[in-house]
Amino acid sequence: MILGLDIGGANTKAASADGSFVESMYLPLWKGCDLEGALEAIRRRAGTADAVGVTITGELADCYGSKKEGVERIAGEAKKVFPQAVFYGIDGEFHSDVSDYRLFSAANWSASARFIGAAHKNVILIDIGSTTTDIIPIVDGVPAARLTDFERLSRGELIYAGALRTSVAALLQKAELRGKAVRTSSELFALTGDVNLLLGNISEEDYTCDAPDGGPKSREGAALRMARVVCCDLEEMTVAEAVELARQAYRKQVDDLKDGIAEVAERHGLKGAVVCGMGDFIGRDALAEMGMPFTLASGIYGKHISRVFPAFAVARLLSASLERS
Structure with missing residues (x-):
């Protein structure tokens, strides 16, 4: 082996x-x-x-x-x-x-990109994990991204947001609820794991990291954590409103990803993508909205x-x- x-x-x-x-x-x-x-x-x-x-x-x-x-x-x-x-x-x-x-x-993004580059000579590799998102240009089969995280952050090649561990407040500074613009609390009250659990993008078993409050990784637990993002609980806010807040956070993450993909695609003249990682559904949604052809690694491997x-x-x-x- x-x-x-x-x-x-x-x-x-x-x-x-x-x-x-x-x-x-x-x-x-x-x-x-x-x-x-x-x-x-x-x-x-x-x-x-x-x-x-x-x-x-x-x-x-x-x-x-x-x-x-x-x-x-x-x-x-x-x-x-x-x-x-x-x-x-x-x-x-x-x-x-x-x-x-x-x-x-x-260096893990480089290994993935070199492997993908052998089959897809000119493509963007998008790897969305629990914590980060890599957007790696592959040109003539070779990774064309900058070599440090600092440099990649400056070029749209790394977005420090993932499908589980990202603080909702880091994504969403203001939400629209009950017809009002509401600022969010910068406390670590809820994660993208809560967002994706409420939206049905992941299962309770997929929520592998610690919940911020140590509470249950259930729909009700996620709704309570989302309510706290706007300084509420589930007596002051309904589960439906918590789901709406989750939708807005997800919308912001998809939009941020679209911006990164567009920046990398334009710089290198790339017109397609391969998506992998436990958060590949975020890449799927972003690319579908952009009208960019893509392949899910899960469909191949x-x-x-x-x-x-x-x-x-x-x-x-x-x-x-x-x-x-």
Whole structure:
């Protein structure tokens, strides 16, 4: 088995190159979660791995004093469990160590884009996870995005909003309710997980991250959290009004995504997209409104692979690299 790992700040994902093994676990590194123990559990469940490719995205977690420290500590934990592990860099190569940490910082989008680029030479890859959205231009089969998150944020290639963990107040500063414009509270009262649960975009089981209030990940629980965004509860606000608030938050997220896609498409002259990630429905809705042709990765590889796409991509890239050598 050739195994791919995508170790993020909130989620750790694994997939085999043949797609027979897939796993994703909510593992917030900033809370001091046991990364080594989680990787050991993956190792046991996956079985013998002949080769392991790792991509790192958790280095920005604020349990680390710098990206360098984050990359080195995550790589160290991976090597304890998988001594054979090699690390994918934004140069498109695999490395036995992470001495030049800048090659490995937030490199998972590059693995996905290089894998997609082999089949779709000129396309936009849109990966919408629980936390962020990558909008990656692929030109002549090669990722054409800038190499740091800071640079990508400045060019519409990274939107720091996802399908679960984004604060509703970060998306929506003002809502229209009862015929009034109402400012929202900047407290962490509700997440996009609550939005998407209320709108039927995800199931209760899909809501894998912590709810802000630690309460139930149910429709009523989500409605209460949404009510708090405008300083209400469910005695002061109806569930129907909470759903309306969710619709407005979702509308804002779709519009923000459309702006990013349009910026990237115009810059590179790209006219189609491939969408993956657990929030692919957001990309689907944005692209449909834009009239841009798109392919859902879930339709090709299955929903389970789409949700862990960078892990799958790094496994496939490593497999191809080993075949060439």
